Amino acid sequence: MASAALSATAPLTAAAASRLPAGGSARCRGANTRQHCSARHHDSSTVVAVANRVGFSSRVVAARGSLRLRAVDAADAADAETDADASTVEASAEEVAEMVHAASASSEEMDDDTVVPDGMKTVPKAALVVDMAKEVESRRTFAIISHPDAGKTTLTEKLLYYGGAIQEAGAVRARRGAKSATSDWMAIEKERGISISSTALSFGYKGFLLNLLDTPGHADFSEDTYRTVTAADNAVMLIDSAKGLEPQTRKLFEVCRLNGLPIFTFCNKMDRPSLEPLELLDQIEKEFNLPTYAVNWPIGSGDTFRGVYHRPRREVHLFEKEASAAKVKKGTDKATAGLSVLPVDDPRLKDLIDPELYAQLMEDIELLDELGSELDLEQVHAGQLTPVFFGSGGNNFGVQLFLDTFLGYSVRPRGRATSTGGFIDAVDDHFTGFVFKLQANMDPKHRDKVAFVRVVSGRFERGMKVMNARTKKFVALSRPSQLFGQDKTVLDEGFAGDIIGLNNPGSFAIGDTLYTGPKRALPPIPTFSPELFGYLRSAETGKYKQFQKGVAELLSEGAVQVLYSRDAVKQDPILAAVGQLQFEVVQARMLSEYGVETTLEPLPFQVARW
Numbered sequence: 238m239a240s241a242a243l244s245a246t247a248p249l250t251a252a253a254a255s256r257l258p259a260g261g262s263a264r265c266r267g268a269n270t271r272q273h274c275s276a277r278h279h280d281s282s283t284v285v286a287v288a289n290r291v292g293f294s295s296r297v298v299a300a301r302g303s304l305r306l307r308a309v310d311a312a313d314a315a316d317a318e319t320d321a322d323a324s325t326v327e328a329s330a331e332e333v334a335e336m337v338h339a340a341s342a343s344s345e346e347m348d349d350d351t352v353v354p355d356g357m358k359t360v361p362k363a364a365l366v367v368d369m370a371k372e373v374e375s376r377r378t379f380a381i382i383s384h385p386d387a388g389k390t391t392l393t394e395k396l397l398y399y400g401g402a403i404q405e406a407g408a409v410r411a412r413r414g415a416k417s418a419t420s421d422w423m424a425i426e427k428e429r430g431i432s433i434s435s436t437a438l439s440f441g442y443k444g445f446l447l448n449l450l451d452t453p454g455h456a457d458f459s460e461d462t463y464r465t466v467t468a469a470d471n472a473v474m475l476i477d478s479a480k481g482l483e484p485q486t487r488k489l490f491e492v493c494r495l496n497g498l499p500i501f502t503f504c505n506k507m508d509r510p511s512l513e514p515l516e517l518l519d520q521i522e523k524e525f526n527l528p529t530y531a532v533n534w535p536i537g538s539g540d541t542f543r544g545v546y547h548r549p550r551r552e553v554h555l556f557e558k559e560a561s562a563a564k565v566k567k568g569t570d571k572a573t574a575g576l577s578v579l580p581v582d583d584p585r586l587k588d589l590i591d592p593e594l595y596a597q598l599m600e601d602i603e604l605l606d607e608l609g610s611e612l613d614l615e616q617v618h619a620g621q622l623t624p625v626f627f628g629s630g631g632n633n634f635g636v637q638l639f640l641d642t643f644l645g646y647s648v649r650p651r652g653r654a655t656s657t658g659g660f661i662d663a664v665d666d667h668f669t670g671f672v673f674k675l676q677a678n679m680d681p682k683h684r685d686k687v688a689f690v691r692v693v694s695g696r697f698e699r700g701m702k703v704m705n706a707r708t709k710k711f712v713a714l715s716r717p718s719q720l721f722g723q724d725k726t727v728l729d730e731g732f733a734g735d736i737i738g739l740n741n742p743g744s745f746a747i748g749d750t751l752y753t754g755p756k757r758a759l760p761p762i763p764t765f766s767p768e769l770f771g772y773l774r775s776a777e778t779g780k781y782k783q784f785q786k787g788v789a790e791l792l793s794e795g796a797v798q799v800l801y802s803r804d805a806v807k808q809d810p811i812l813a814a815v816g817q818l819q820f821e822v823v824q825a826r827m828l829s830e831y832g833v834e835t836t837l838e839p840l841p842f843q844v845a846r847w
Contacts (some may be wrong), residue, residue: 501626823835
């Protein structure tokens with residue numbers, strides 16, 4: 238029998254099945270699971286796909302072990318079913334036919350005109366299983382960090398908008414009837430106009446799957462932000478161009494540096510009176526000891542802000558404030574609304590912007606070309622150089638330009654060191670993930686509890702069983718979700734870099750490592766030392782059960798730490814927090830989510846040791 242290795246297949250077409258010999262059949266057989274699919278080519282050129290399981294896919298969805306594809310005469314079809322060497326594979330009739338054709342065409346032993354023979358075609362596993370390296374390469378997981386009021390949530394909304402994930406960008410403080418921010422879904426966030434809890438938002442864009450982690454900017458929620466940053470591979474540092482570097486920005490930068498993350502800087506609110514661009518770069522370089530590379534350069538600021546000069550392509554992107562900020566009409570490309578792009582040497586540029594702005598731009602470009610360092614992506618990925626972008630999230634200036642450039646400069650999901658000194662590569666065959674966040678009541682109607690899991694390696698599959706390194710017990714992951722703010726959709730598979738929501742009936746805790754295969758554990762996620770303490774009491778004695786449930790669930794989330802007095806008489810929990818706002822959030826959530834009104838009695842302690 239002639240044989241040929243199949244390394245690739247051509248794009249599938251409706252006519253692919255016609256390449257099967259008349260009256261013949263192609264069959265894939267799974268000896269382990271007793272699953273099979275077959276395709277027959279009849280005189281009428283009709284192909285019938287047969288499968289004995291529900292949910293038969295029109296693409297290759299699974300494979301185990303060595304795979305074999307057999308093309309046989311109809312008379313020999315019965316023999317094909319007895320092939321015990323074949324392993325699990327699912328394919329459509331068209332794909333089976335296409336693989337036979339590709340194998341035939343790629344064989345050096347056959348002529349181009351040879352009809353598919355009655356023989357064995359050996360198919361490498363890599364041709365049928367999911368290409369894990371390709372899947373990992375298409376992921377980008379990043380966290381956005383900033384000082385409060387720098388415009389972080391607004392920028393997040395615009396990234397979702399330009400990424401096609403939402404049809405209308407929401408506002409942090411939405412007017413009645415207007416859309417609220419997707420990432421700020423809690424009632425107290427909408428009421429106060431601040432981010433209180435970190436949020437995961439997954440969406441596709443230009444062939445990539447982006448996992449965006451929106452973090453709280455307020456210092457009182459630094460612990461939640463720190464945990465979320467550990468799940469990211471890249472960090473976007475947002476700076477208010479009018480204020481420059483602020484205290485919380487400095488703290489969060491150090492967190493990113495400790496985690497070895499590449500840092501991308503976006504100088505926001507350029508449509509308002511701002512510091513000089515060179516002064517902003519100088520602040521970053523001096524205070525963080527971090528060299529900068531201006532990827533684009535602003536043209537004016539405040540009322541005179543007209544757009545940016547994009548250095549990599551030597552293009553000028555000019556914006557019209559009214560057009561870009563307005564809602565895009567149906568059928569209009571939102572990427573180009575209010576935007577004009579032209580080469581920097583285009584003679585029309587002089588007429589499109591103010592003469593003083595043009596002269597300043599030419600001077601700045603000359604200075605950047607002479608003094609500006611070259612962009613070294615290796616240094617960027619090592620966290621030793623930060624690309625800097627300028628724009629305005631509020632008025633859509635430079636947001637999509639940043640997003641497109643970020644895809645090319647950012648790093649794919651990275652491997653992780655284990656607690657025993659080993660290393661887990663992102664394309665390791667075995668699944669590994671860790672829980673970095675717990676959230677209760679994302680769906681108030683069902684009182685759900687969700688564990689946020691960052692996939693570190695391998696392939697995640699719905700229904701798989703994994704070992705919890707902390708409890709040393711197997712857990713079936715039967716209800717996984719892809720997260721988009723408060724919304725959840727069923728997820729069938731995931732790869733390194735993905736953020737997965739798991740139903741948490743009490744099986745998980747923050748920092749848990751989940752794995753298959755050899756025993757492994759990731760380093761624990763550190764907790765912050767609390768500085769404020771107070772007794773939390775229920776104001777309604779008849780709701781003690783709800784009170785206890787609320788305290789237990791908020792404790793598991795890490796919203797606050799809960800301590801108890803050694804005095805057996807004092808049974809009330811002692812809340813321990815980093816900031817006062819944490820207490821207020823706990824009390825507000827106890828009332829809105831558990832229906833319990835509470836009182837807080839401050840305690841005169843400043844530190845806890847155990």
